[in-house]
Amino acid sequence: MKKTAIVTGGARGIGLAVSRKLAEQGCDLAVFSTGGEERYKAALESLRERGARVHYVSGSLDSAADRERLLDETLAVFGRVDILVNDAGVAPKVRADLLEMTEESFDRVLGINAKGTVFLTQLVARQMLGQERLFRHRGHIVNVGSCSAAVSSVSRGEYCLSKAAVGMATLLFADRLAAEDILVNEVRPGVIATDMTAAVQEKYDRLIEEGVFPIPRWGTPEDVAEAVAFFCSDAVGYTTGSFLDVDGGFHIRRL
Ligand SMILES: NC(=O)c1ccc[n+]([C@@H]2O[C@H](COP(=O)([O-])OP(=O)(O)OC[C@H]3O[C@@H](n4cnc5c(N)ncnc54)[C@H](OP(=O)(O)O)[C@@H]3O)[C@@H](O)[C@H]2O)c1
Incomplete structure (x- = not known):
């Protein structure tokens, strides 16, 4: 019996690396993002090559109807959901100073990154609670947060606020679901x-050259995927509400 994983944003970027890793670990996948399936043909094929059955759902995370359709289609195809990876997220379209930040951008970024993540988690957690228990744990939920949950960037305040909200969502759902044997953890790239x-790219190339990140290189989607897959695995049994920094040591305060 294979586990079924929902990976939002799972057809490109970090989410695709997560989908690939979970496919290699033997999961079937429901992949969710905004574009039409044709756009991700090669990515989805790469998952099937790794042995996964894959169902793609197009929709937007900030839409309740789309989130419900994601779950409904996942259940129609696979019958259950054992893992949820909340990867999908957006940055502001324009990097504007905090004093110029618009409500429109705030609503867009918080609507997708925070509201969408919270209410999809709520929906999937209810499903996990209602289904037959087949594996060591009833469910694994992993949020892809960000170092921005705790690092101020005044040119994208709405993004930082959204990722701080994801950090609290990790704690809240971990607390609520711990006794139900659903583990909720977070990776902060x-x-x-x-x-x-x-x-x-140029800005971060320069920061890397200046030594801002103790490990002096860009992180890769695979770096993040390894950590997400770890939290999705049975290796994690007594850890919930935790986060792992995958940031080249950026969180280390220096003097
Ligand atoms: N890259 C970094 O340095 C970094 C650092 C910290 C945290 N993160 C977080 O990591 C996650 C993945 O980011 P990434 O770097 O891989 O970015 P990316 O390459 O831009 O990918 C973002 C993913 O989210 C999906 N998505 C965006 N809006 C959506 C919506 N409304 N509904 C459903 N799916 C949506 C995208 O799907 P479409 O193809 O439909 O657009 C895409 O699959 C995000 O949560 C991001 O905040 C990234």
Whole structure:
């Protein structure tokens, strides 16, 4: 019997690396993001090559109807859900100073990163509680947060606020679901080479050169995926509400 994992944002960037790792670990996958399936053809094929059955669902995380459809289609195809990886997220379209931040951008970023993550987790957790117990744990939920949960960037305050909310969501759901044997943990990437950071590549190249990150290189989606897969595995049995920094040591305060 294979586990079924939902991976939001699972067809590109960090989410794709997570999907690949979970496919290698023997999971079937429901992959969710905004584009049409055709756009991710090669990515989804790479998951099937790793032995996974894959179902793609197109929708937006900030839509209640789309979240419900994601769960409904997952159940129709696979019958259950054992793992939820909340990877999907957006940065602000424009990096504006905190004093210029717009409500529109705040609503968009918080709506996807925070509200979408919280209510999809609520939906999937209810499903996990209602289904037959087949594996060592009833469920694993992993949030892809960010170092921005605790690091101030005044040119993208709404993103930092959204990731701080994800950090609290990790604690809240971990607390609520611990006695139900559903483990909820979080991975906090630092600066990872994906489409999201492509627009600010030069800035981060310079910071790496200046030694801002103790491990002096860009992080890779695979670096993050290893940590997410660990939290999804049976190796984790007595840990919930925790987060792991995958940030090249960026969180270390220095003098
Ligand atoms: N890259 C970094 O340095 C970094 C650092 C810390 C945290 N993170 C976090 O890591 C996660 C993945 O980021 P990434 O770097 O891999 O970025 P990315 O390459 O831009 O990928 C973002 C993913 O989220 C999906 N997504 C965006 N909006 C969505 C929506 N409304 N509904 C459903 N799916 C949506 C995207 O799907 P589409 O293809 O449909 O757009 C895509 O799959 C995010 O939560 C991000 O905040 C990234």
